[in-house]
Amino acid sequence: xxxxxxxxxxxxxxxxxxxxxxxxSWVDNYFLISQRGSNFRQELIAxxxxxxxxxxxxxxxxxxxxxxxxxxxxxxxxxxxxxxxGSLLMGFWANLPMAIGxxxxxxxxxxxxxxxxxxxxxxxxxxAVFLMGVVFTAITVTGVRQWILTNLPFGIAHGTGIGIGLxxxxxxxxxxxxVVKNPVEGLPVSLGEFTSFPVIMSxxxxxxIFGLEKRRVPGGILLVIVAISVLGLMFDPSVKFQGVFAMxxxxxxxxxxxxxxDIMGALSPLVLPSVLALVMTxxxxxxxxxxxxxxxxxxxDKDGNIINGGKALTSDSVSSIFSGFVGGAPAxxxxxxxxGTAAGGKTGLTAVVVGGLxxxxLFLAPLSYLVPSYATAPxxxxxxxxxxxxxxxxxxxxxxDALSGLVCAVFIVLTGNIVTGIMLGFLTLVCGRxxxxxxxxLNVGTVLITIVLVVFYAGGWAI
Numbered sequence: 001x002x003x004x005x006x007x008x009x010x011x012x013x014x015x016x017x018x019x020x021x022x023x024x025s026w027v028d029n030y031f032l033i034s035q036r037g038s039n040f041r042q043e044l045i046a047x048x049x050x051x052x053x054x055x056x057x058x059x060x061x062x063x064x065x066x067x068x069x070x071x072x073x074x075x076x077x078x079x080x081x082x083x084x085x086g087s088l089l090m091g092f093w094a095n096l097p098m099a100i101g102x103x104x105x106x107x108x109x110x111x112x113x114x115x116x117x118x119x120x121x122x123x124x125x126x127x128a129v130f131l132m133g134v135v136f137t138a139i140t141v142t143g144v145r146q147w148i149l150t151n152l153p154f155g156i157a158h159g160t161g162i163g164i165g166l167x168x169x170x171x172x173x174x175x176x177x178x179v180v181k182n183p184v185e186g187l188p189v190s191l192g193e194f195t196s197f198p199v200i201m202s203x204x205x206x207x208x209i210f211g212l213e214k215r216r217v218p219g220g221i222l223l224v225i226v227a228i229s230v231l232g233l234m235f236d237p238s239v240k241f242q243g244v245f246a247m248x249x250x251x252x253x254x255x256x257x258x259x260x261x262d263i264m265g266a267l268s269p270l271v272l273p274s275v276l277a278l279v280m281t282x283x284x285x286x287x288x289x290x291x292x293x294x295x296x297x298x299x300x301d302k303d304g305n306i307i308n309g310g311k312a313l314t315s316d317s318v319s320s321i322f323s324g325f326v327g328g329a330p331a332x333x334x335x336x337x338x339x340g341t342a343a344g345g346k347t348g349l350t351a352v353v354v355g356g357l358x359x360x361x362l363f364l365a366p367l368s369y370l371v372p373s374y375a376t377a378p379x380x381x382x383x384x385x386x387x388x389x390x391x392x393x394x395x396x397x398x399x400x401d402a403l404s405g406l407v408c409a410v411f412i413v414l415t416g417n418i419v420t421g422i423m424l425g426f427l428t429l430v431c432g433r434x435x436x437x438x439x440x441x442l443n444v445g446t447v448l449i450t451i452v453l454v455v456f457y458a459g460g461w462a463i
Contacts, residue, residue: 027040027349028040031043031091031095031347031348031349032095032347033346033347033349036346036347037346038344038345038346038347040349041218042218042343042344042345042346043097043344043345043346043347043349043350043353044349044353045218045219045222045343045344046097046340046341046343046344046345046346046350046353047097047340047345047349047350047351047352047353047354047357048222048353048357049219049221049222049225049339049340049342049343049345049379050097050099050334050336050337050339050340050343050345050350050351050353050354051099051353051354051357051358052222052225052371052375052376052379053225053334053336053339053340053376053379053380054083054099054101054334054336054337054354055361055371055376056371056373056376057079057083057101057102057104057334058076058079058080058083058358058361058365059369060104060107061075061079061102061104061107061328061329062075062076062079064104064107064108064111064112065107065110065111065329067111067112067116068110068111068112068115068116068122068125069115069122070111070122070257070327071257074257074258074327075257075327075328076365077248077326077327077362078102078257078258078323078326078327078328079101079102079328079329080248080358080359080361080362081322081326081328081358081362082100082101082102082319082322082323082326082328082331083099083100083101083102083354083355083358084355084356084358084359085100085319085322085355086099086100086101086315086316086318086319086322086331086355087099087100087101087351087352087354087355087358088351088352088355088356089315089318089319090312090315090316090333090348090351091348091349091350091351091352091353091354091355092348092352093311093315093348094308094311094312094314094315094348095308095311095347095348096294096299096306096307096308096311096312096347096348096351097297097299097337097340097341097345097346097347097348097349097350097351098290098293098294098312098333098334098337098351099333099334099336099337099340099350099351099354099355100315100316100319100331100332100333100334100351101331101332101334101358102323102328102329102330102331103282103285103286103329103330103331103332103334105281105285105417106278106281106282106329106330106332107329107330109274109277109278109281110125110128110129110329110330111329113274114128114271114274118270118271118274120270120271120274121262121265122257122260123260123261123262123265124262124265124266124268124271125266126257126260126261126262126324126327127261127262127263127264127265127266127267127271127324128266128271128274128275128278128324129261129278129320129323129324129328129329129330130261130263130266130320130321130323130324130325131263131266131267131275131324132275132278132279132282132320132324132330133317133318133319133320133321133322133323133324133330133331134321135275135276135279136279136282136283136317136320137314137317137318137320137321139279139283139317140310140313140314140317141314143310145283145287145313145317146309146310146313147445148283148284148287148445148449149287149291149305149306149309149313150305150445151443151445151446151449152291153401153404153405153425153426153429153446154304154395154398154401154405155394155395155398155401155402155403155404155405155406155408155425155429156404156405156408156422156425156426156429157291157295157304157405158295158390158391158393158394158405159390159394159404159405159406159407159408159409159421159425160288160291160292160408160409160412160418160421160422160425161291161292161295161296161387161390162387162388162390162391162405162406162408162409163408163409163410163411163412163413163418163421164288164289164292164335164384164387164412164418165292165383165384165385165386165387165388165390166384166388166409166410166412166413167335167384167412167413167416167418168335168336168338168380168381168383168384168387169380169381169384169385169388170189170384170413171380172202172376172377172378172380172381172384173202173377173381174189175373175377176198176199176201176202176373176374176377177192177193177196177198177199178191178192178194178199178202178203178377179191179192180192188414197235197236197374198236198372198373198374198377199374201228201231201232201374201375201378202374202377202378202381203378205224205225205227205228205374205375205377205378205379206377206378206381206382208220208224208227208378209221209224209378209379209382210382212224213342213382218344219343220343221339221342221343221379221382222343224375224378224379225371225375225376225378225379226375228372228374228375228378229370229371229372229375232370232372232374232375233370236372238372239369239370239372240369241366241370242366242369243366244364244366244367245363245364245366246363246364246365246366247363248362248363248365257326257327258325258326258327260327261324261325261327273461276461277461277462278330280419280456280461280462281419281462282317282320282330282332284418284419284422284423284453285332285418285419286316286332286333287313288418288419288422289332289333289334289335289418290306290309290312290313290316290333291306292335292338292387293333293335293337293338293341294306294307294309294312295390296338296341296342296383296386296387297338297341297345297346299346312333316331316332316333319331319332320332336376336380336383337351338383338386338387339376339379339380339382339383340354342379342382342383342386394406400429400432400433400436400438401429403428403432404425404426404428404429404432405425407421407424407425407428408421408422408424408425408426409421411424411425417462419453419462420457420462422453423453423454423456423457426446426449426450426453427450427453427454429446429450430442430446430447430450
């Protein structure tokens, strides 16, 4: 009798530990929501949180490409379509809570290096983006990208997560003016105007997220974003209501970018090196980001590999092909996806929500201006801090591995480039193993990746 009571109590305790059931619906079965310990409401909140954290891209990407002569209205439509296409593909196919969009770093390269720097025409630049997506997809489908992930040393894998966390923290803090470029010789940054409205909102918002997450308030991060957006509308003159609806338009004539890519022009000897630079950067930048977000969301298998990793890697590379066709910049998984996983997203439903909202944004463009940067900055800073917890996963008993991981992390921030940090991490790991007499711990894959990265940088092809 006592054993039965004990068993019943154990069963009740297990049931209490599980999140609210999503019901045995096709949605639950398709996305494995209950199986991954989530629920429908949690996934919706996570999707909305990720969307709000990355919606700035529909302003930044058109602005950057606009400087290079792209029609900003057409780029806005393309940016929304790329985010929708990539996120829906990631959600429905790979079933992972990662959102895809036009990568800011690769957007800058397309605008300022390809078009303005090298004088390449816009159709040829879009042809380069399309071609980069094709090569990127070929590398992914043939297993080269997965091979790189498999040969990513333990320390560098976690170091990438730490570095991206620090990088995200710095980007968010700089975006609201909490940290600014130091005008004096010495350290590169200094404290901004601490009493400015954006800085005050960001710091208080970050503190509020700490408290709400500690109390396990559902959707705490989203609540902070919405609350600060409302305060911004009330007290910040720069945040203005500009309407609700706006019909999307690709433009007409020369302003239209849809299908305007010049692939043959991108195959010229002058442009091909830039295409390869885009591919190399995307391989390590986007791959490192996917690994970092998956690790933060605990979506790794027992061997440390990403669940449905092959599909995830293919989703962002195919999205770049689509981007070249519609007139956008190279696509990649957004590190802001970690805001959604921090809010509880565990399945592809999170990404599907993001994709659906970007489709809706095609008709609700004016509303995107109601979420100021200081409303999403606290969420990004919080995610950055969470990702820095990877420090505890470093094996300090293997000092060469752990310290090379820290080199990777630190130089991602100091150089403002994920690939640079990864390259220096690999270089110090290989050299450290050789000097310490631990060369037997190296495998051929690690050495080959190191050589390729060093040659890539030594040849001056790095972005």
